[in-house]
Amino acid sequence: MPFDPSTPAGVMLALLPEVILSVAVLVILVVISWRHAGPVDSRRAGWLALVGLGGAALALWWTAAHAPEDPGIGQMIATDAYRFAGSGLILLMAAGSVLGALGYLEREHLVAPEFYVLLLLAAVGMLFMASAEDLIVLFLGLETMSVAVYVLAGYNRGSAYSAEAALKYFLIGAFASGFLLYGIALAYGATGSTNLLLIGAQFSQGQLGLMARLGLGLLLIGFGFKIAAVPFHMWAPDVYDGAPTPVTGYMATAVKTAAFIALGRVLYTGFQAATLDWRPIVMGIATLSMVLGNLVALSQGSLKRMLAYSSIAHAGYLLAALWPGSPLGISALVFYLLGYGVTSIAAFTILGGLGRGGERDVTLAEITGLAETRPWLAFGFAACLLSLLGFPGTIGFMGKWYILAAIVGSGSPLLAVVVVLASLVSAGYYLPVIMAMYMRPARAPLVHWDRILSGTARLAVAVAVLAILLFGMWPAGPLRLTDRAAGSLVQSSGQVILGP
C-alpha cells in the first residue's frame, strides 16, 4: 500500500531512512555523553553507528517498497528508484567507513566516540542530498554534511596537517556553498521556484534566459568544488592527505556520491531542457579532471596523495558519465559510483592498515615486498588498484565500460577516447604500487609484520574485494538496479527512454 507524500505523515514515511538515522545520531549522542572515556566506549559508539546504519537501510528498503510510483509534482522529497539507489550507496559507504575506522582510531589514539556521531550526521545530510527534489532541501543536506565533514577532517587534533586539512576544507567549502546558494537564488529568480520538477517544467517552455544560465553555471561551480573536479580541486590533495585515512575514504566515496547523485538530479530534472548548454561545460571539466588528475598522480610519492589525485581523475570519469544526457549516462553514473565507492573504501581501509601511527608517509618504498609477508593484504590492494584502473574482471572495468557505452551511444566517441587514454595514463601510477608489493624485495625481513588490519576492517575489505571481483564478472544484477534508477529519474523529468 503506497503512502501519500503530500500529507505530513506521508512525508515522514518518505523520509523514514533519514529520520531513523537522525534518531540513531541522537541516541549515540546520549549514550556517549556519559560513556565517553576509553576505547571501549568509542568502539561501542561505532557499533551503535553500524546498528543505526542498518536500521536506516531497513527503513530505506521499506520506503522503496512502499513509495508511490508517481508522487505528483511539487514534492520536496523524491521517492524514485534513483533516490533509493543513491541513498543505498551512501549507507553502504558510511558503513564501510565505520568498519574501517573502528580499529584505526584506536591505533592512532584518536579515541573519541563523537567521531561516529559526526560521521552519521554527515550521512544524514547526504541522504537528504540524495532525496532532495527541491534545491533548498538539497542545500540543507549539503550543509549538514559539509559541517560534519569539516570537523571530521580535523579530527586528528595532534596533527598540524589534519588541522590544515580542516581549515582548508572549511574555507573552500564555505566558498563553494556560497556559489551554490547564489546559483539556487538565480534559478529561483528565473523560474519562481526552487523545486526541480517545477524548474524543469518552466525551462521546457522555451529558451533559458541569462539569469537561468548564470544560475546553472554557479550551481555547476558549487558542485565542482564538492566533487573535487578540476579546476575546483585545489583543496582536495591537501585535505585528503591531512585527514585521518577513514575520513579520507569517506570523503572520497560517500561525499562524492552524494554530490554526484544530487548533481545528476539537478541536471537531468531541473536543467534537462538546457542539456545542450551544460554538456560542453561538463565535458570540459571532465576532460580537465581526467587529464590533470591522472598526470599529477603520476608524480606523487605518497600513496595517499596519489589516491587523492586519482579520485580527482575519477570525478572526471563520473562527469563523463553525466555528459551524454541520456538515461544510459545516469545508469552508468550510478553503477560507476557503486564500483568506485566499493573499491575506494577498500583501498583507503587497506591504506589505513598499511600506515603505522603518524602514517603520513606510506610511500612506494615503504610497501616493497608486502606480498611475501602479507599476501592477502597485497592481493586486496592489487584488486582495488586494478579496479580503479578499470581492468577487466573487476567492477571498475564494468563501470568504465558502461560509461564508454553511454558516451558512444550518444553518438560522439570523442570523449570516450579521452576516457580510455586517461585510463592508460593511470596505469602508470597504479601498476608501480602492484610492482612494489609483488616484484620488489622487502627492505628488511620483518618490516611488514605489524601492518595488519583490525578484524572489522578486514571484514569490510573482504566484502569489498569480493564485490569487486564478483560484480566484475557478473554485473547483471547491479546493472538492472541502476538501469531502473536511471529510468525512474528520467521518467520523472519526462524524457523518453532511449535504452541501449
Add this chain to the structure above:
Amino acid sequence: MSEFLTSIGYGGWILNTLILLPLAGLVPLALAPARQAKQIALALTLVEFVVSLGLWWAFDPADPLMQFQVVAPWLPAWGINYLLGLDGLSLFMVLLTTGIMPLAVLASFNYIARRERLYYGLMLALLSGMLGVFLAQDMFVFYVFWEVMLIPMYFIIGIWGGHNRLYAAIKFFIYTMAGSLLMLVAILVMMFEVSRATGAPSFAYEAFLRAAPGMGALAPWLFAAFALAFAIKVPMFPFHTWLPDAHVEAPTAGSVILASILLKMGTYGFLRFAVPFFPGVALSPVVTGIVVGCAVIGIVYGALVALVQPDVKKLVAYSSVSHLGFVMLGIWAATLQSVQGALMIMIGHGLSTGALFLLIGMLYERRHTREISAYGGLAAVIPVFSLILVITALASIGLPGLSGFIGEFLVLLGSFGRYPWATGIATTGVIFAAAYLLWALQRILFNRMEHPENAGLRDLSARELWVVLPLVAGMVWLGLYPRPVLDRMDAAANRYVQLVQPGFRAPPAAALGPAPREPR
C-alpha cells in the same frame, strides 16, 4: 576416433572444458603444499593437452564456420553472450597453446625456485586466458580475455624475470593496454551500429562481420583502433620495442609463451577481426602500402638487428620481429597460399622459436649468462644439446624438410603476384635469417673453446629432453607432411580470402547454416 569422440559428446563440452579446467586446477594448486605445485600444474596442462587433441579428429575440415559452439547468456540486455567457437584459424592456435604449455611448465621445474604456487597458478590462469582469446566469438568476451591475459604475464615477467624485469613488465603491460583500450571504444562503436542495423544489441562476431560494411566514414578510424591493438601485439615494426625487453627479462617459460603464443594473438587478430571487418580500408592502397612496407621493414630490420645482438635471447627476439613480418605480408596478400603460409609460419614459429628459447634457457641454467661470446665449442661437450639446437635453428631459418620452410615458401609464393617488390625484398630476410642464426650457432657451438667453464657442462637431462623433443618432432612432422594441417586450415583460409575480396559482403546468417542459438 571421430565415432568415439561423437559417442562421448566431445563437441559439446570440449571448449568449455578447455577454458575451465585450468581455472578449476587453481583449487588443488592452492590447497596442495608448494613443493607439489609443479607436478599438479604439469599434470593439469598434460590433461588439457590430451583433451584438446581430440579436436584434431573431431574438427570438420570442410566447414569454414565456427564449430563446437557453446553459448551462455552473460549480459542479455546488451546482447553479450559467453560465446565460444573454433574454426580452422583458431584450431591450430589452440593446439599450439595446449601443446606448448606442458613444456613450458616442465621447463620451469628447476628455474622457478620461489613462490612456486603463485607461479604455476599464474601459468594456469594464463593458459585459460590465451585459449579464451582464440575461442571467443563475442567481441566483449574476446576483449575481456585479451586484457585479462596480460596480468599473469605481467606478474611472470615482473616477479621471476631478470635484472631489469620491472621496466620490461610495465612496458609490456602499458604497450599492450594502449592498443587495446582504443579497440574497446571501436568495439562499442560497432556494437551500436549493429544495434541500429538489426534492432538488437549484439557483440557476436558474426553480427559485427555483417554490420561492418555499414560503418561508412568511421571505418578508417575503427580499423586503426583494431589494427593498433594487434600491431602492438604482433609486434609490427615501429611498435616492436617492448618485445626484446620483455623477452630478455622474462623467465624461460615466459619467453616461450610470449614468442609461441602471445605474439600469434596479434596476427590472429588481424586474420580474424581487423581485416575481415574492414577489407575496404585494410586493402586500400594507402593502408596496404603502410602495412606491407612495415612488414618488409620488419623482416629486414629484425634480421639485421638480430645479426648484431650479443645476447642470444635478444637475437631470437628480433628474429621473431622478422618472422612475423612474413606473417603480416601473407595476411595482406590475401591469397589462399599466402594465408595458409601465414598460418603455417605462426605454427612453425611457435614450435621453433619456443624451442630456441627453451634451449637458451637450459644453457642459461648451466652457465648463467646469455652472452654469445661466453660460449664456443659446445658441440664437443654437449652433443645432444648441440644437435637439437642445430635442428631447431635450421627449422627457424626455413630449411626445406623442417617446419619453417613450408610457411615462408607459401607466403612468398602467394604474395609475389600481389606485391612483387615487397616479396622480393622479403626474400632477403630468409638469407639474413640463415646468416644470423648460423653465425650464432658457429660462435656458440663450433668455434674454439675459449672459456674453460664450458668444458664441464652437462648434456641435457631426461627431463630437458622431454621438453624439447616433442617440439623437434613437431618441426619435422610439419616440414615433411604438412598436408593434414593444411587441409584443416583450408576452409577457414578460403573464407578469409573471400571475406576480404573487394565487393564481397558477408551473406546473411541464414545462408551460412545454422546460426548460434540466441539465448533470450
